[in-house]
Amino acid sequence: MEHVENNSEYAGLQVNAGVAQPGSINPYLNQMRKRRHKLFEPQEYIDGILAGDVSMLGQAITLIESVHPDHQALAQKVIEGCLPYSGNSVRIGISGVPGAGKSTSIDTFGVHLLERDGGKLAVLAIDPSSEKTKGSILGDKTRMEKLAVHPKSFIRPSPTAGSLGGVARKTRESIILCEAAGYNNIFVETVGVGQSETACHSMVDYFLLIQLAGTGDELQGIKRGIMEIADGIVINKADGENVEKAELAASHFRNALHLFPMPESGVMPEVRCYSGFYELGIDGVLDMIFDYIDKVKASGYFQYKRNEQSKYWMYESINEQLRNSFYFNKKIKDMTEDMEAEVLGGKITSFVAAKRLLDEYFSEMKGQE
Numbered sequence: 001m002e003h004v005e006n007n008s009e010y011a012g013l014q015v016n017a018g019v020a021q022p023g024s025i026n027p028y029l030n031q032m033r034k035r036r037h038k039l040f041e042p043q044e045y046i047d048g049i050l051a052g053d054v055s056m057l058g059q060a061i062t063l064i065e066s067v068h069p070d071h072q073a074l075a076q077k078v079i080e081g082c083l084p085y086s087g088n089s090v091r092i093g094i095s096g097v098p099g100a101g102k103s104t105s106i107d108t109f110g111v112h113l114l115e116r117d118g119g120k121l122a123v124l125a126i127d128p129s130s131e132k133t134k135g136s137i138l139g140d141k142t143r144m145e146k147l148a149v150h151p152k153s154f155i156r157p158s159p160t161a162g163s164l165g166g167v168a169r170k171t172r173e174s175i176i177l178c179e180a181a182g183y184n185n186i187f188v189e190t191v192g193v194g195q196s197e198t199a200c201h202s203m204v205d206y207f208l209l210i211q212l213a214g215t216g217d218e219l220q221g222i223k224r225g226i227m228e229i230a231d232g233i234v235i236n237k238a239d240g241e242n243v244e245k246a247e248l249a250a251s252h253f254r255n256a257l258h259l260f261p262m263p264e265s266g267v268m269p270e271v272r273c274y275s276g277f278y279e280l281g282i283d284g285v286l287d288m289i290f291d292y293i294d295k296v297k298a299s300g301y302f303q304y305k306r307n308e309q310s311k312y313w314m315y316e317s318i319n320e321q322l323r324n325s326f327y328f329n330k331k332i333k334d335m336t337e338d339m340e341a342e343v344l345g346g347k348i349t350s351f352v353a354a355k356r357l358l359d360e361y362f363s364e365m366k367g368q369e
């Protein structure tokens, strides 16, 4: 058809008939989507992970994080298969309040560690708040620019689903897969607020607390009992005009640590200053961590603590499964609301309500036997 613009009025302009354009939707997209959801046999995941295949490792962790019962069953088989190949790593927990410089520091520590040690590093995270806030997803690749492009590193953001216990379990299970894939250093990042550092502490060999100087609240950690679980404390941002303040804060911490009883490990926690951003004092921090690891390996505490952690996780897992079995039970779900209303209405006491619910649950369980 002749275009109106070809009228002599528009002299100098020649408009040609167009050609058919391809659809704006990529015809292969559906295929790609399907491929992404493809599930493999447990042994295929295990073989891939043992061969160090990062894509298989990532997909297996996605199964761990899934709430789908089929995915969970598959994930458990993969974990079981990987378990004999796990354990050969140093697991380091890194905690600090938002803004303390965790991601900057992990980036720098990670690159230095990979240079020194020549091995591989996985960065995982526990952030139970990430589901609600959607903001602070720890372990995010974009926050660790150097590690994100390092061929020997694997970064995985925090699982987002559910309770702290659930999130922590998933991170712990991911550690097993990463170790089977040959990652001999594992960093577990967590926010230094609330309960998540206790959960982190229960799965790492060394717990590093990042603090800042000059906040006027240097000993903030003591109140919350975090210092008691720290195996080492570091003061970040010891650069420029901040060096003196950082040193002062470090001496405060050293004094405060002397007030605590000797930790179970038998190794007194050290305090050091460094700058994650300007890469100052990084080797000192890594030396501090790995000296501790050498000492506790020699004393037998390393293995003792890992055994204690395995026991802890067995009971945690029982608790989680019992809770889920109870609260996701259809009958209990229906009954709970009524019981709650009766308690609020002052008709029955909390204890009677709880007992009725539990009796109902147990009698149903008996019926299923």
Ligand code: GDP
Pocket (backbone or CB within 6 Å): 096, 097, 098, 099, 100, 101, 102, 103, 104, 105, 236, 237, 238, 239, 274, 275, 276, 277, 278
């Ligand atoms: P996170 O929230 O604990 O992960 O903290 P970030 O790593 O995101 O750091 C928070 C801010 O502190 C960023 O603006 C960093 O650039 C800055 N920062 C981190 N480390 C240092 C450091 O060693 N020195 C200085 N001066 N700034 C730093």
